Amino acid sequence: MTKATNSTSKAGADTSSGSLRFYGVWLIGIVALIVLPMIFSSGGSLTSFSLIGIAIVFALSYNILLGQTGLLSFGHAVHYGLGGFAACHMMNAVVSHGWPIPLPFIPLFGGLGGLVFAVIIGWVMTKRAGTVFAMISLGIGELVASSSLILRSVFGGESGITTDRTALPKMFGWSFGPQLQVYYLIAFWLVLSAIAMYALTRTPLGRICNAVRDNPERVQFIGYDPHVVRYLAFCFAGFFAGVAGGLAAINFEIANSAYLGAIQSGFVLFSTFIGGTAYFFGPILGAILVTYLQLGLANLTSAWQLYFGIIFIGIVMFSPGGIAGLVMMHRPLVRAGTLWTVIPSYLVAVVPTLALACGVILSIETVARYSGGEPIDLFGIGFKPTSPVTWVAAVVLVIGGAFVARLSWRRIAEAWDRAATVARDRGYLA
Amino acid sequence: MSEAVTGMTAAIEVRAVEKRFGNVGIIRDLNLTVVKGERHAIIGPNGAGKSTTFNLISGHIKPTSGEVKLNGDVISGLRPFEINRRGLSRSFQVTNVFARMTVWENVRCAVLWATGQRYAFWKNVDSLPEVRERTAQILDDIHLTHRRDVPAGLLTYAEQRELEIGITIASGATVVMLDEPTAGMSHAETDRAVALIRRLTEGKTLVIVEHDMSVVFGLADRISVLVYGHIIASGTPEEIRRDPKVKEAYLGEEAH
Structure with missing residues (x-):
């Protein structure tokens, strides 16, 4: 799928051949997204591609925290899940009020759901980095996941909130009933989100995030408040996780407590780390591999989670840079x-x-x-x-x-x- | 020099500052005046509190009592980035760069706030002419242009020390504090570093902690001697050389 060049070391080396290659890689990714369902058109592969697309957006959003700002979160699924619930409620509201909002705009509301929670909770959470942040994220994750079972009116309890994506106003005559149309909707948001998140790494804020990751103490002595930097990164990560959650809600036509839970948070950490946090394209590789393994292995063996564990430990021990690190080593x-x-x-x-x-x-x-x-x-x-x-x-x-x-x-x-x-x-x- | 030491011309004024860690007083009744535009060295035996003094002035730690002024404004109690934004910049004794980022990006990060970029997430950092020019200028000044795309963690020790100075001056601060900039350097590297410091702090106020006495006496306009968290003497290199208290407490030991 979409790949991008190294996010940290290609500062001013913008020769014309370099930028040509850069846009070439993005273009290849976009073309691949368009033609993939034409080559593999079975229902099963469309479902896989859709899931992979969602996983990529989610993993890229996680890497804003882990790879770019050095924040290890154990509760990133909170934003994903809240994005999913926000999207479901929005879809149902659109249908019941007859608002003229077609389905392709719904992930934006998912993003807002993830963002609003990040804005509220983030300032306290990002006061400290390191272990303190990791522990608070774990606590918040558990808190929200268990609240979702208690607060039935918002989260629908055990059964969750269901919705019907085809009941929304049509766009270009697309009903978004067939999986192929949903796939293209996900691919569209994947490209949009990936470009936005890549662009973020190239802004002053994005670079200061890297500086906070490397040395938060020194950042204070070049005029920046690392707390503000971490907070802003947290908000961006929350927004894009919400977009991913919104896409998932559209894909499954349901949001439930599983979206918010520790398993989902662990999944995104796995994908991002296995793919490699040091390069922008790392989480993309990780999301593709882990989603694919998850879908494939679960059919082959009941011990598939054990294999995940072994792969994860192997990567942590022998290749801390992940797959992207292995590739870029060469x-x-x-x-x-x-x-x-x-x-x-x-x-x-x-x-x-x-x-x-x-x-x-x-x-x-x-x-x-x-x-x-x-x-x-x-x-x-x-x-x-x-x-x-x-x-x-x-x-x-x-x-x-x-x-x-x-x-x-x-x-x-x-x-x-x-x-x-x-x-x-x-x-x-x- | 004492007639120059008035409130109007002082870049840094430390008044009756005390710092305790628990019951242990590291800094006691510290008084120090650094005049605008001078090169001021702080010397003293190991454990005298030189780095603590730096940390107190730059906001890294807060004084238990007393006050610190920068250009006449009280800065004690402010956070380090607030003090930095008011024009005071410092380096660290232990190299403290952004190890995974390239030399270029290290310096560029230090230029960003001073050029008003703040937390901008809507601008492309590569297409800001002022940032680019200033970064290139600093790299040229510290002679690391040929190493611009190397991650800072892979530089040689002397290069990292130069980068450290580059990051410190990149914000364009008018008061520059360098904590043992030549520590661990060879003679040739020290000479290079001193020439660099002399050139880059031209027209600025420089406060320097240094163990190498030839560097101190060659560079400083004035010297303060810190012993057990207390300034025992302040004056020109000549005055310090002749001061009997200093001889007794520090230079006489020939420990350094």
């Missing part, structure tokens, strides 16, 4: 022309690493399915969870795979050091 090597020296070591590592992964999957599935006894289908090979053969295979794959994989990873590291040194000597730092 940029100096590509520029210096030394990438080809590390490729062979990658290829050598593929086999033992895959063996290790298969061993882990086999172990997990054996444990998960032992009592039920359903067979395991691992890339076309059948295993019985109750059979000792399976257990031995799992152990051999895990231990043997780990042993050989470690050796091959060490070779990667060595090849990397050599290639990176050459790149640095040639003057390519990033």
Whole structure:
């Protein structure tokens, strides 16, 4: 989907070829969004694309906090959920009062819902960063999620608030009944939001957010109040999370307490972190991957959340920069022309690493399915969870795979050091 | 010099300032006057409270009692960014830059408030001519133009110290306070840094904490000697050199 160039280090390097490439990337993203449903037109893929689009807006809004301002929130779904409820109430109000507001404008009201709450609660929350902010966000998240079950008139209790998107006034003759029309509505708001959030990183406020992330103490001595900076970032993040929630409300025609809860907050943190917080396009990659995995894995295995956990821990431990960090790590090597020296070591590592992964999957599935006894289908090979053969295979794959994989990873590291040194000597730092 | 020390020409006036942490008085009855346009060095043995004095003046910590004035206005009790907006800027003893941002962006951030950008989220930061020109000028001044796209965290130590000075002067503050700007530098690097400081603070008021006595006596118009949170002497380098109290308390030790 849409990608953008590095948000932090492309300051004044606006050569004409650079800006051409920059607009080219955005254009490719927009074109991809338009043609995707023409290539994959099944109902299932349209639903997936719609969910991914919503997840991208949500993850990008989260990265305004985490990646750009250095605020770790455990309650970002509050704004998403309130945006969803605001959108549902607005849609129902439009229908019952007969206001001339067509559906494509509804996400704006979702955004306002997220924004209003951020404006009210944000000033207290952003007084401090770090652990204090993280803890308050967790508390507010729980508070709002549990209130949503108690305050029935606003949140509709357990069942939530339902709505009918097709009852709103038509626009261009679109009823927004078919999923394809909803997809294009989401894609439109995705592009709009992504451009706006990217533009935000290029404003004086956006840059001072980065400065607050790096060193809030020093910011005070260049004339800025870090509290105000954090507050404004929080409000922007709340607005765009609300837009995402509004899109979700349109997509599902319902808003309920699950929108606001800790699982949803954890999901956006996962997506953003796995994608990588240091680059604007990181959360986009993360949202695509995590949503896709969520949809795909849930069909394959009952232990899909365990795999999420393993992926998350793996990223935190071995690649704190996320997928985007891994990708961008290669940029100096590509520029210096030394990438080809590390490729062979990658290829050598593929086999033992895959063996290790298969061993882990086999172990997990054996444990998960032992009592039920359903067979395991691992890339076309059948295993019985109750059979000792399976257990031995799992152990051999895990231990043997780990042993050989470690050796091959060490070779990667060595090849990397050599290639990176050459790149640095040639003057390519990033 | 004492005839120049009147309310009208003082850039910084510290009057009877006291700072206690619990029962421990770090700063006691501190009186200090820095005249507009002078280069004023604060020296003293380790633990005398030099950095605390800096923190008290720049608003990093609040005095327990007493008052600090900047250009005649009371600033004690104000937040650091409020004091900064009134034209006082400081550097830090431990390098304190924006590590993940490039050299260019470090300096540009320091230029933003002074050029009136405030918290603007409707302007493209790359297309503000005044910001760009001032940033380029500062980078040129601190000789880091060739390193403009390098993340500050990847600079050499001496370069980071120069960037630190660049960020400090970028706002165009009229009162500049530098906390041990040459600490940890080699002789050649120190000479470069002193020349840089001399050039960049031309026409401004400079307050400097420094351990290197050749730097202090070469650069300062006046020197204050701080011992145990109290100024024991203030005067020209000559006066300080001859002062018996200073000899006893500080220079005589030959500890530095």
